[in-house]
Amino acid sequence: MASDQSPEFKVIGTRPVRPDGVDKVTGRAKYGADYTLPGMLHGKVLRSPHAHARIRSIDVARALRLPGVKAIVTGADFPEVKGVMAQVGELIVNTHYLSLNVMARDKALYDGHAVAAGAATSKHIAEEALELIEVDYEALPPVMTAEEAMRPDAPVLLEELRTRLMAHRTDPGALEGPDRASNVPGHIRFERGDLDAGFRAADYVVEREFTTATVHQGYIEPQNALAVYDADEHLTIYCSTQGSFNVRTLTASVLAMSEGKIRVVPAEIGGGFGGKTTVYLEPVAALLAKKSGRPVKMVMTRAEVLRATGPTSGIKAKVKIGARRDGKITAAEVWLAYEAGAFPGSPFAPGAMCTLAPYIIENLRIDSYDVVVNRPKVAAYRAPGSPASAFACECVLDELAEKCRLDPIEFRMRNAAHEGAPQPAGPAFKKIGFAExxxxxxxxxxxxxxxNGPFRGRGVASGFWFNGGLQSSAIVNIHGDGSVSVVTGSVDIGGTRAAQAMIVAETLGIAVDEVRPVVADTDAIGHTDVTGGSRTALATGMAVYEASRDARDQLIGRAAKIWDKKPDEVVFEQGVFRPVDGSAPSLNLRQLAGRLARTGGPVVGRATVNAGAVGAVGNxxxxxxxxxxxxxxxxxxxxxxxxxxxxxxxxxxxxxxxxxxxxxxxxxxxxxxxxxxxxxxxxxxxxxxxxxxxxxxxxxxxxxxxxxxxxxxxxxxxxxxxxxxxxxxxxxxxxxxxxxxxxxxxxxxxxxxxxxxxxxxxxxxxxxxxxxxxxxx
Amino acid sequence: MHAITYETPKSLDEAVKLMAAHGEKARALSGGTDLLIQLRAGTRRPEYVVNIKNIPELTRISFSLQHGLKLGAAVPCIEIHENGDMRKYYPGLTEAAHLIGSLQIQSRASVGGNLCNGSPAADATPALIALGAQARVVGPKGERMVPVESFCLAPGRTVLQPGELLVEFHIPAPERRASDAYLRFIPRNEMDIAVVGVGAALTLDMSDDRVVAARIALGAVGPTPILAAEAAKSLIGKPLDAAAIDNAARLAIAASSPIDDMRGTAEFRRHVVGVLTRRTLAKAAERARE
Missing domain, CATH: 3.30.365.10 (Aldehyde oxidase/xanthine dehydrogenase, molybdopterin binding domain)
Structure with a gap:
C-alpha cells in the first residue's frame, strides 16, 4: 500500500500544487484556440454527408468568388504520399492513408470525411464559402460493422487491400487466402499448447459472443491548429496535441516537406486520452496558409470532433474458455475483429496481446482482425485495444468462477500471472504486481x-496494459539565484510538470517551488515522443532524473574547482555541497549558483533516453x-x-x-x-x-x-x-x-x-x- | 452562422408589430437555449431575432387562489422554481421546469420557449397539458387562446402563425385535494433529455378519496406531446388503487406512438410510459392527499 512519503524521499510522494494549476483554473492558460496572429484567416472544413461515396468532381469557383474568401483547398492540392509504415511514437502510421484521411481524394469513406477546406477573413464567411462548394458524389453502399465488412460479398472500401497474416504488427506479413480485394487488411495470431487437449481437461467450458461500441475519448477541447509561414518558407504550427514531434513528422509526410522546415509549438491541452496523437487540421491549415499567404487558424466544432476525429474501435468477439473444477484455466480460444474505421490501423494487435495477459494459460489461441468500415479512422484511446477484448474475456471468466463456485477474486488469484510467466504474445513478464x-x-x-438490498450486485474484473517507453529529452538549467528550470518536450496532461519539478527538487535537494518546468517547442528541445502510453512520468521522468544528476555532477565539479579539490573529494548531501575533509565551509545550491560565472559559466544538465530500449517499461x-x-x-x-x-x-x-x-x-x-x-x-x-x-x-x-x-x-x-x-x-x-x-x-x-x-x-x-x-x- | 438583425422591444405592442412586420423571417428569442444552437447549426435561419425578455407581460408570474396562474412565456425556469406559490400549488410543473438543463441553463430557458421549440421531448409541456394550461397568443389579427395539447403540430412546428407571439399561460386555480407531478426517464442522472416524460394532475374527492378529475400527458413518445385522455378518463369516479392505476398505465401506453431512435427503442419507450404513468399518478395522489 502506498505510503504518502517514503523515508528515502523528501519530495517524491508528497502532494504539492501543480505549477500549471492556478493559470488553468483562472483561465489564463493558453490553449490552442487562444492563439491569434495579425492578419489571421479562419479556416473551415467541408465534410462528406455520405458514409461511402465516389467523388466525381469538386467545383470551388463560386466559393472563391465570395468576398472575404482567400483560399480553398481540395484533395487535388495535396501531394501524393507513398504508403510507408512509419513508427511515430507509439503509433504505426501508414502515411498514404493518413494523407487520405486528412483530405479525401477520389472517395469519401465516412460521414464527416474532409473533402475540401476554405480560409476567409471571418469564420462565418468561411462557413458560407463551404456552402458554395459543389461536390458531385456518387453514393455507394456503406459498410458499418466488422461483421458486415468481413462477408465475402461486402462492398469493398479500398480496392488495394489484401488480407495478410502478420507475424508482428510492423511486419507487412504474408498473404493469406486468395489475392483478392478485402476489407480485412490485418490478421494476427498467438498460439501455444494444445487447445483440444486443454478443453478436454476442462470441467466447465463457457463460450460466448460479445459486441462493443465505437466510443470517443471525449476530451473537452476540440482539435485546433494555427499555421503561419515565415518569409523564408519555414512553417510554424500552434496546436493542441499530445505530441508536438508527432505533429511535425506527420505534417511533413502529408505535405511532402522536410521536418526541418516545420516548428510545432504545443499549446496547453484540454484532454487527449490518445485522440490527439495524430493530425487532422494541421496540414490543412498549413496548405491554406501557403495558398493565401496569411496565417490560418482552424478550430473544430464538437460535431466535427465526433464525426471526423478518431474514436476507438467497436469490436466483435467470440470467446471460449475452459476451467477445471478447482478453478484452473485449461484452455482459451479467442476471436476478435476490430473496426478500424475507413483505413487500416485498429488496435487489433494490442487487443489480442492484452486480453487474458493477467492469467497463465497453457493452451491458448487468439486470432485478431483489423477490419475497415465506413466510420472515422480510429485513433489511440487509453490502453488502445485492451478494454474491448478484456470486456469479452473477463465476462467469461466471471461465469466460469461462478460455475466453479469460487469467489471471482480467488478464481483469478489461482490463475494470476507473475514474474516469469509468459504473455499471450510470448515474452515473459518482468516483476509485476497483478496478484497484489x-x-x-x-x-x-x-x-x-x-x-445488501434488492436489485443490487457487485462485480469484479481485472485488466492489463503494457505501458509505453519511447524517447524523451530533458534539460536542467541552473540559474544565478539557485533556482532551476527543467525543459522537456512533453505536453503536460496529467500533472507531469509537477512530477518533473519534484524529481529535480528531490535530486538537487531544493524546494519544489524553486523549480520551474517548461514545455518547449520542437526547435527548442530534443526529440520527445507523445504524452501517451502512460509514458511521460516514466520516460520523460527518467530523462529529467538523469539530467538533474548531470547538473548535480557538474555542480560538484564547480565546488571542487572553488576548493581546489578533485570532484570525488566533494560530497553533496541534504542539499549542501561540502569538501569531504571539512577544509572549507559548505555551500548550498544558491551560494554555489552565484559563483558559476567565475568557475566556467552556466551549468546545464542534459539527458536523453529511450526507455523502451533500456527495458524500463513497467507493465x-x-x-x-x-x-x-x-x-x-x-x-x-x-x-x-x-x-x-x-x-x-x-x-x-x-x-x-x-x-x-x-x-x-x-x-x-x-x-x-x-x-x-x-x-x-x-x-x-x-x-x-x-x-x-x-x-x-x-x-x-x-x-x-x-x-x-x-x-x-x-x-x-x-x-x-x-x-x-x-x-x-x-x-x-x-x-x-x-x-x-x-x-x-x-x-x-x-x-x-x-x-x-x-x-x-x-x-x-x-x-x-x-x-x-x-x-x- | 449568417448575419441577423437583433431587436429588443420594450412592450408587447412593439414586439407584436416587429413580429408582424417580419413575419416568417422573425423568430422570438427568449432564453435562446434552443434557438442559438439552431442558428449555429443552420437548422433555423431567421433574419430577425426579437428578444422578448424585456416585455413585462412575458416575464411575470401572477398567482391568486381565486384566479389561478398567469405565467409569462419568457419567465426563466429558475424563477418558477424559486417561487413559493409555484412550488406549493403546481409542484409538477415546477419540477419539470427545474429539470431543464443545468442551473445555468434554467437561468435563461423558459417554459414558453420550451413549448415554442416544438420538441416532443420538452419537459415542461406534459406538465402544462396535465394542468390544463391555455396558451395566450397575440398576433397581427388579435389574440387567441390555444390549449397547450393543441399547440404542437409536428417536431419543430407549432400553431403559431407568422407574426404571432406566445405571451403567457393561463392555468386554472388549484382545487382542494388536487396536485400534479412530472417524471421523466433519462439515461443519466442529470443534464439529459427525456426519453419518456409523463405529467399527471389529479383531484381527489374530499370524503371518499375517489378521483374527481384527472389529466395525463406524455412526452417524447410521439411527434408531439400527447394528452392521454382515455387513460385519465378511466380513473374518474374510481378509487386510485393498483388496478385503476394499472389500467390507466395500459391506456397511456395505447395513447403513445413512439419510434426507435438513438435515445431508445419504441418497445422500451412503451414499457417506460407504463412505468412512469404508474409512478406519476402515485406521486400526484400522494401530494393531493397532503
Missing part, C-alpha cells in the same frame, strides 16, 4: 462490506470492484460504489496518480452504460453532440476509491510505472458482472444501456417463467 491488486481489492473495506495491472443498483422497471443502472486497485510502481505525486485511476474508471463506466456512436441506415452519425453521446457526468458517479499498490519497477531509477491507462480496462466487465448479480442477466453487448438491459430482463423473466411452466408439467 487482487489481494488489495479482496482486503479492501469495499469488498469486505456486504452489499500495469488493475482490478476494479463495482456495486450497482438496477431499477427493475426501467433498467436504469446506478453505480453505488467503486474501488480500483492498481500497481503504480511508485506514485511520484499520489494525488495526480489517484486522478489518473479515477479518470480511467470514469471513462470505463461511460463505455459500460451509455457511450456509443449511433449511425442510421445510411451510415450518418446521429449523435454528434455531448447530449446524445452520453459520457457520465459527476452526478452519475460516486467518489471512486483508489488503492495504489506500489510494486516498484526494477528497471526505473525511481521505480515508476506508467499509471494513466490500465484503469479503463476492467470497469465494463465489472459492471456486467454486477448487473448479473443484481438482476440475473448476463449482458454481452456494450453499452449496457437501459433499452438493451430492459429487453434482456424481460426476456429472462419470460424464459424463467417458461422454464418453470415446463418444469411444472
Amino acid at each position: 491488486t487482487l489481494a488489495a481489492i479482496r482486503d479492501s473495506d469495499h469488498y469486505r462490506t456486504p452489499l 500495469a495491472f488493475a482490478t476494479v470492484c463495482i456495486d450497482v443498483e438496477v431499477d427493475p422497471d426501467t433498467a436504469k443502472v446506478r453505480i453505488l460504489r467503486c474501488t480500483i486497485a492498481q500497481d503504480v510502481g511508485r506514485a511520484l505525486h499520489p494525488a495526480y496518480v489517484e486522478g489518473q485511476l479515477q479518470g480511467a474508471v470514469a471513462q470505463g463506466v461511460g463505455w459500460a452504460l451509455n457511450e456509443e456512436y449511433f449511425y442510421d441506415q445510411k451510415g450518418t452519425l446521429r449523435n454528434f453532440g455531448l447530449l446524445d453521446y452520453r459520457m457520465p457526468t459527476c452526478l452519475d458517479l460516486p467518489m471512486i476509491e483508489t488503492i495504489m499498490v506500489e510494486v516498484p519497477n526494477p528497471n526505473h531509477p525511481l521505480g515508476v510505472r506508467g499509471v494513466g491507462e490500465v484503469g479503463i480496462v476492467p470497469p465494463m466487465a465489472a459492471v456486467a458482472s454486477a448487473i448479473y448479480r443484481a438482476v440475473g442477466v448476463r449482458m454481452a453487448e456494450l453499452p449496457m444501456s437501459a433499452p438493451r438491459l430492459l429487453k434482456a430482463i424481460i426476456e429472462n423473466r419470460v424464459t424463467t417463467f417458461d422454464a418453470q411452466a415446463t418444469a411444472a408439467k
Whole structure:
C-alpha cells in the first residue's frame, strides 16, 4: 500500500500544487484556440454527408468568388504520399492513408470525411464559402460493422487491400487466402499448447459472443491548429496535441516537406486520452496558409470532433474458455475483429496481446482482425485495444468462477500471472504486481462490506496494459539565484510538470517551488515522443532524473574547482555541497549558483533516453470492484460504489496518480452504460453532440476509491510505472458482472444501456417463467 | 452562422408589430437555449431575432387562489422554481421546469420557449397539458387562446402563425385535494433529455378519496406531446388503487406512438410510459392527499 512519503524521499510522494494549476483554473492558460496572429484567416472544413461515396468532381469557383474568401483547398492540392509504415511514437502510421484521411481524394469513406477546406477573413464567411462548394458524389453502399465488412460479398472500401497474416504488427506479413480485394487488411495470431487437449481437461467450458461500441475519448477541447509561414518558407504550427514531434513528422509526410522546415509549438491541452496523437487540421491549415499567404487558424466544432476525429474501435468477439473444477484455466480460444474505421490501423494487435495477459494459460489461441468500415479512422484511446477484448474475456471468466463456485477474486488469484510467466504474445513478464491488486481489492473495506438490498450486485474484473517507453529529452538549467528550470518536450496532461519539478527538487535537494518546468517547442528541445502510453512520468521522468544528476555532477565539479579539490573529494548531501575533509565551509545550491560565472559559466544538465530500449517499461495491472443498483422497471443502472486497485510502481505525486485511476474508471463506466456512436441506415452519425453521446457526468458517479499498490519497477531509477491507462480496462466487465448479480442477466453487448438491459430482463423473466411452466408439467 | 438583425422591444405592442412586420423571417428569442444552437447549426435561419425578455407581460408570474396562474412565456425556469406559490400549488410543473438543463441553463430557458421549440421531448409541456394550461397568443389579427395539447403540430412546428407571439399561460386555480407531478426517464442522472416524460394532475374527492378529475400527458413518445385522455378518463369516479392505476398505465401506453431512435427503442419507450404513468399518478395522489 502506498505510503504518502517514503523515508528515502523528501519530495517524491508528497502532494504539492501543480505549477500549471492556478493559470488553468483562472483561465489564463493558453490553449490552442487562444492563439491569434495579425492578419489571421479562419479556416473551415467541408465534410462528406455520405458514409461511402465516389467523388466525381469538386467545383470551388463560386466559393472563391465570395468576398472575404482567400483560399480553398481540395484533395487535388495535396501531394501524393507513398504508403510507408512509419513508427511515430507509439503509433504505426501508414502515411498514404493518413494523407487520405486528412483530405479525401477520389472517395469519401465516412460521414464527416474532409473533402475540401476554405480560409476567409471571418469564420462565418468561411462557413458560407463551404456552402458554395459543389461536390458531385456518387453514393455507394456503406459498410458499418466488422461483421458486415468481413462477408465475402461486402462492398469493398479500398480496392488495394489484401488480407495478410502478420507475424508482428510492423511486419507487412504474408498473404493469406486468395489475392483478392478485402476489407480485412490485418490478421494476427498467438498460439501455444494444445487447445483440444486443454478443453478436454476442462470441467466447465463457457463460450460466448460479445459486441462493443465505437466510443470517443471525449476530451473537452476540440482539435485546433494555427499555421503561419515565415518569409523564408519555414512553417510554424500552434496546436493542441499530445505530441508536438508527432505533429511535425506527420505534417511533413502529408505535405511532402522536410521536418526541418516545420516548428510545432504545443499549446496547453484540454484532454487527449490518445485522440490527439495524430493530425487532422494541421496540414490543412498549413496548405491554406501557403495558398493565401496569411496565417490560418482552424478550430473544430464538437460535431466535427465526433464525426471526423478518431474514436476507438467497436469490436466483435467470440470467446471460449475452459476451467477445471478447482478453478484452473485449461484452455482459451479467442476471436476478435476490430473496426478500424475507413483505413487500416485498429488496435487489433494490442487487443489480442492484452486480453487474458493477467492469467497463465497453457493452451491458448487468439486470432485478431483489423477490419475497415465506413466510420472515422480510429485513433489511440487509453490502453488502445485492451478494454474491448478484456470486456469479452473477463465476462467469461466471471461465469466460469461462478460455475466453479469460487469467489471471482480467488478464481483469478489461482490463475494470476507473475514474474516469469509468459504473455499471450510470448515474452515473459518482468516483476509485476497483478496478484497484489487482487489481494488489495479482496482486503479492501469495499469488498469486505456486504452489499445488501434488492436489485443490487457487485462485480469484479481485472485488466492489463503494457505501458509505453519511447524517447524523451530533458534539460536542467541552473540559474544565478539557485533556482532551476527543467525543459522537456512533453505536453503536460496529467500533472507531469509537477512530477518533473519534484524529481529535480528531490535530486538537487531544493524546494519544489524553486523549480520551474517548461514545455518547449520542437526547435527548442530534443526529440520527445507523445504524452501517451502512460509514458511521460516514466520516460520523460527518467530523462529529467538523469539530467538533474548531470547538473548535480557538474555542480560538484564547480565546488571542487572553488576548493581546489578533485570532484570525488566533494560530497553533496541534504542539499549542501561540502569538501569531504571539512577544509572549507559548505555551500548550498544558491551560494554555489552565484559563483558559476567565475568557475566556467552556466551549468546545464542534459539527458536523453529511450526507455523502451533500456527495458524500463513497467507493465500495469488493475482490478476494479463495482456495486450497482438496477431499477427493475426501467433498467436504469446506478453505480453505488467503486474501488480500483492498481500497481503504480511508485506514485511520484499520489494525488495526480489517484486522478489518473479515477479518470480511467470514469471513462470505463461511460463505455459500460451509455457511450456509443449511433449511425442510421445510411451510415450518418446521429449523435454528434455531448447530449446524445452520453459520457457520465459527476452526478452519475460516486467518489471512486483508489488503492495504489506500489510494486516498484526494477528497471526505473525511481521505480515508476506508467499509471494513466490500465484503469479503463476492467470497469465494463465489472459492471456486467454486477448487473448479473443484481438482476440475473448476463449482458454481452456494450453499452449496457437501459433499452438493451430492459429487453434482456424481460426476456429472462419470460424464459424463467417458461422454464418453470415446463418444469411444472 | 449568417448575419441577423437583433431587436429588443420594450412592450408587447412593439414586439407584436416587429413580429408582424417580419413575419416568417422573425423568430422570438427568449432564453435562446434552443434557438442559438439552431442558428449555429443552420437548422433555423431567421433574419430577425426579437428578444422578448424585456416585455413585462412575458416575464411575470401572477398567482391568486381565486384566479389561478398567469405565467409569462419568457419567465426563466429558475424563477418558477424559486417561487413559493409555484412550488406549493403546481409542484409538477415546477419540477419539470427545474429539470431543464443545468442551473445555468434554467437561468435563461423558459417554459414558453420550451413549448415554442416544438420538441416532443420538452419537459415542461406534459406538465402544462396535465394542468390544463391555455396558451395566450397575440398576433397581427388579435389574440387567441390555444390549449397547450393543441399547440404542437409536428417536431419543430407549432400553431403559431407568422407574426404571432406566445405571451403567457393561463392555468386554472388549484382545487382542494388536487396536485400534479412530472417524471421523466433519462439515461443519466442529470443534464439529459427525456426519453419518456409523463405529467399527471389529479383531484381527489374530499370524503371518499375517489378521483374527481384527472389529466395525463406524455412526452417524447410521439411527434408531439400527447394528452392521454382515455387513460385519465378511466380513473374518474374510481378509487386510485393498483388496478385503476394499472389500467390507466395500459391506456397511456395505447395513447403513445413512439419510434426507435438513438435515445431508445419504441418497445422500451412503451414499457417506460407504463412505468412512469404508474409512478406519476402515485406521486400526484400522494401530494393531493397532503
